[in-house]
Amino acid sequence: MIFDVWKDIKKKQLQPTYLLVGKESFLMQETIQLIIDAGLQEEEKDFNLSVYDMEETTIDQAIEDAETLPFMGEKRIVVIKNPSFLTSEKKKEKIEHHLGKLEQYMNEPAPYTILIFFAPYEKLDDRKKITKLVKKNSVVLEMNSLSDRDIASWTMELVQNEKVLMGQNALEELMILTAGDLTIINQEVKKLSTYVGEGRTISREDVRNLVPRSLEQNIFELIENVVQRKSSQALQIFYDLLKTNEEPIKILFLLVNQFRLILQVKELSKAGYGQQQIANSVKVHPFRVKLAMQQARLFGEEELVSILMELAQADYEMKTGRKDKQLVLELFLIKIFTKNTA
Incomplete structure (x- = not known):
């Protein structure tokens, strides 16, 4: 749906109100920029573009701006960031929002204004009257992880x-x-x-x-070589990481995270969960889940539990200084290779 809305925006088919919800901040920023570029000329942006953070400003001020006629242009764009009053969050607000003004506006939006709610939350509280009203009268774009x-x-x-x-x-x-x-x-x-x-x-x-490999990607490749019994390639990646001054304790931490994810993915897949459901459950990007699903096929559950226990022991030995940190990881990898070739 988001790409269809983008096509409309690029054609300058703009709507009075947009509600952008989700954790995919890049998509949200891109959407806002598309709306701004479609709605305003460059020289109009200084006068007719306003951004209000609801953690610092009242909704009344933002709505008052939205009701003001544009200056030397046809459109005004008002961005409302962090509208936590649309969620179930109970945190103590520094700013007290009187939502009556917003309700009036949503029932009769200004024809010359584009109002954008930038809501960086996984979900809103649909039980609230104001949330229902904003959703009903807006183009709603949910921007959590894409497939x-x-x-x-x-x-x-x-x-x-x-x-x-x-x-x-x-x-x-x-x-x-x-x-x-x-x-x-x-x-x-x-x-x-x-x-x-x-x-x-x-x-x-x-x-x-x-395209540079991230540390996480190198860890994925290291594990991939381990399970494929490519000991020389795996050790080469490990030594390359050390040459770039990556701390053994950080490498160990990422190994633990990846093997834990593989185990979680394996268990949830066995329970009938799909890729997106698993991603939502363990709160990681769906693409990481996809890669972990590929690796999970190469391990048994007991084997993964055993590996995590060995990593916990390695963590203890590192933090207590019982063994050299590099040696601890080398011994762990050699042990894994020995098991795979047994």
Whole structure:
């Protein structure tokens, strides 16, 4: 739905009120920027664009601005950030909001104003009268994690906008290396496009050579080599991490996180959960769940529990200084290789 709304916005088919909800901040910022670019000329933005943070300003001030005629232009855009009064949050507010003014406005919005609610929450409280009213009279865009298909579609649209091409293998490699992070994908597509040049094709090798691996991605590759019994490759990644001054304790922490995720994914998959349901349950990006599902097939549950116990022992030995930190991790990896080849 979000991409359909983006198409309408780009055609300048703008609506009086938008409600953006979710944790995918990049998409939310992109949507707001599209609305601003479609609704206002560059020279109008200083006069007719306002942003109000509801943690610092009352809703009355924002609505008063929304009801003010635009200056030297046809439209006014008012952005309302952090509207926690639409949620069930019980935190003590520094600002007291009188919602009567907002209710009146939502029932009769100003025809010359575009009002945007920027709500960085997983969900709103649909039991509240004001939430129901805002939802009823707004274009509602839920912006939590996208599906793999949507991320791929969005990425290819970026590629087309940069006037370059990208094959399926290169796309898959990019999604793996960025773990589906939209902000990073956006940066890397621009860099890759500049590198290959207009009209050329971004290859898988281009992606591998130019897109940096995160520490988390290196840990994933390390585990992948462990389960594939590629001991030399796994150890090479480990030593490369040490050469870049990554702390053994941090590497251990990420190993624990990844193996714990693999176990959680395995158990939830067994219980009938799908990829998106698992992502919501363990609160990680769906693409990380997809990769963990692939690795989970290569382990038994008892084996994963045993590995986590060994990692807990390694953590204890590191923190108590009983053994050299690098040696602790080396011994752990060797033990895993021995089990896999037994």
